[in-house]
Amino acid sequence: MIKALGNFIAIIKGSLLTTRHFMVNMWFHTLKLLRIKTKRKGAVTIQYPEEKREIASRHRSLHRLLKRDDGKPRCVACMLCVTVCPSECIFVEATEDPDPEIQKSPSSFIIDLSRCCFCGFCVEACPEDAIRMDTGQIEFAEYTRDRLIYDLEKLTE
Amino acid sequence: MSDWIIILIKIICALVWFLVIALYLTWVERKESAVIQDRIGANRANIWKFRVIGLFQPFADAIKMLFKEDFTPRFSRKFLHNLAPFVSFFFVAITVSAIPFGDVLRIGGREIKLQIVDFNVSLLFVMAMLSLGIYGIILAGWSSNNRYTLLGGMRGAAQLISYEVALGLSLIGLIMVYPSLKLSAIVHYQGELLWGWIPKWGVFLQPLGLLIFFFAALAETKRVPFDLPEGENEIVGFFTEYSGLKWGLFMFTDFMEVLIIACLLTTLFFGGWQVPWLYADGFHFPWGGQWLLPHGIVVAFQVLAFNLKVFFFCWLQVLIRWTYPRFRYDQVMDLGWKLLVPLSLINIAGTAILLSLLG
Ligand code: SF4
Ligand code: SF4
Numbered sequence: 022m023i024k025a026l027g028n029f030i031a032i033i034k035g036s037l038l039t040t041r042h043f044m045v046n047m048w049f050h051t052l053k054l055l056r057i058k059t060k061r062k063g064a065v066t067i068q069y070p071e072e073k074r075e076i077a078s079r080h081r082s083l084h085r086l087l088k089r090d091d092g093k094p095r096c097v098a099c100m101l102c103v104t105v106c107p108s109e110c111i112f113v114e115a116t117e118d119p120d121p122e123i124q125k126s127p128s129s130f131i132i133d134l135s136r137c138c139f140c141g142f143c144v145e146a147c148p149e150d151a152i153r154m155d156t157g158q159i160e161f162a163e164y165t166r167d168r169l170i171y172d173l174e175k176l177t178e
Numbered sequence: 179m180s181d182w183i184i185i186l187i188k189i190i191c192a193l194v195w196f197l198v199i200a201l202y203l204t205w206v207e208r209k210e211s212a213v214i215q216d217r218i219g220a221n222r223a224n225i226w227k228f229r230v231i232g233l234f235q236p237f238a239d240a241i242k243m244l245f246k247e248d249f250t251p252r253f254s255r256k257f258l259h260n261l262a263p264f265v266s267f268f269f270v271a272i273t274v275s276a277i278p279f280g281d282v283l284r285i286g287g288r289e290i291k292l293q294i295v296d297f298n299v300s301l302l303f304v305m306a307m308l309s310l311g312i313y314g315i316i317l318a319g320w321s322s323n324n325r326y327t328l329l330g331g332m333r334g335a336a337q338l339i340s341y342e343v344a345l346g347l348s349l350i351g352l353i354m355v356y357p358s359l360k361l362s363a364i365v366h367y368q369g370e371l372l373w374g375w376i377p378k379w380g381v382f383l384q385p386l387g388l389l390i391f392f393f394a395a396l397a398e399t400k401r402v403p404f405d406l407p408e409g410e411n412e413i414v415g416f417f418t419e420y421s422g423l424k425w426g427l428f429m430f431t432d433f434m435e436v437l438i439i440a441c442l443l444t445t446l447f448f449g450g451w452q453v454p455w456l457y458a459d460g461f462h463f464p465w466g467g468q469w470l471l472p473h474g475i476v477v478a479f480q481v482l483a484f485n486l487k488v489f490f491f492c493w494l495q496v497l498i499r500w501t502y503p504r505f506r507y508d509q510v511m512d513l514g515w516k517l518l519v520p521l522s523l524i525n526i527a528g529t530a531i532l533l534s535l536l537g
Pocket of ligand 1: 105106107108109110111132136137138139140141142143144
């Protein structure tokens with residue numbers, strides 16, 4: 022009997038909690054509707070397409086390939102990123118570079134983003150700091166898969 | 179002839195009121211849950227960039243539902259499968275005919291009752307129609323010819339029937355206090371005063387009955403704390419094999435039930451269209467003052483009071499739906515048979531004893 026009464030009180034308490042949330046948030050919504058500025062807001066929602074959340078500085082977003090001063094990609098086609106990629110979605114083909122200091126450069130560099138899991142291992146592995154994931158671009162969804170295959174040109178943009 | 183036209187107008191008004199409010203209950207549900215959970219809720223549906231806090235959302239939902247594929251499984255009993263949602267919809271929709279929205283309205287020497295039909299057993303009629311809604315559930319579960327929906331339908335029927343008992347018994351005390359089965363008469367009795375100042379509402383005369391009725395009615399709506407028949411997210415319920423508009427009808431029926439339960443709570447326990455101390459000619463306050471009002475304004479007050487009370491109970495039910503987790507099945511049965519039914523019997527006995535003592 023006592024236990025049942027305790028349960029009943031707990032049930033009432035639960036609804037009082039949600040009522041409080043409702044009342045407090047409704048109060049701030051009403052104030053906002055009346056154009057009265059308050060420190061708190063009625064909701065914590067970020068209205069996404071219009072309002073965007075700031076991306077953290079170490080956030081892993083779309084890849085990019087860095088360029089040398091003369092505009093060629095910094096990549097030396099060492100295949101380290103190809104090896105480390107857990108999704109096996111990087112495809113690099115090497116050619117000889119005229120500069121004997123560099124020796125090799127990529128003739129094609131393809132990342133299949135439809136398979137990429139954004140682990141960032143490629144960035145870690147690269148000895149030349151040639152690939153980074155700091156573009157801050159996170160909205161690159163496409164309607165077809167082949168548009169998600171990014172080649173050298175698209176990556177160096 | 180003109181009687182028929184008046185009845186037709188009343189039917190149209192009441193049905194439009196009922197359906198529009200039930201439609202907007204879906205909006206209330208979304209928005210209220212959002213506000214409770216510190217969110218904003220659906221606000222994107224617009225007409226020419228005109229959003230108005232998501233008020234168009236129900237229409238967007240309805241259009242979406244219309245254009246969805248209406249899929250009937252190959253193995254189902256086609257006719258019964260199609261019939262089931264309409265059965266459950268119809269029996270809820272028809273209950274609105276007995277709900278008194280206000281007292282009589284006098285226009286041009288004609289007295290119009292603000293109630294579609296005012297028959298002698300309207301309380302029994304409403305309860306009976308609400309129970310007949312169970313057929314929709316059983317039919318849906320059965321005719322889908324899917325073992326799990328059949329189980330869901332049976333579970334639903336078992337739950338609804340066990341709460342039907344408590345629901346009926348909780349009202350016996352009320353009928354003892356207000357000796358009538360006529361909803362309009364019950365509302366009229368509630369206009370009297372207790373000790374000269376408290377309105378004689380059911381909530382003051384039958385507090386225990388109100389509690390039992392409220393719990394049982396919540397179970398009847400099959401919404402969250404008691405949503406074992408359907409359980410949208412994890413339990414395979416009775417309308418699993420439905421899609422598109424027929425599924426929408428089942429969902430819509432739930433909201434209509436919420437509304438009709440709110441109407442019943444208002445009518446039976448919170449004085450219906452009665453405003454405290456408001457009589458046919460205006461306010462007569464118990465401390466002596468009075469404020470006379472013309473007939474039209476009195477009727478407007480009554481209808482407004484009815485609506486406000488109904489909205490409050492809709493709000494309360496949505497709040498409850500977004501507060502509590504679902505009961506386990508044995509807990510539902512325990513609550514129904516071991517708590518509510520004995521309590522309602524105690525309530526009947528207590529009311530009888532008190533009534534005979536008070537003479
Ligand atoms: S982020 Fe990870 S999965 Fe994506 S390309 Fe780089 S190594 Fe491969
Ligand atoms: S690890 Fe760096 S340098 Fe090596 S192939 Fe990949 S991007 Fe090019």
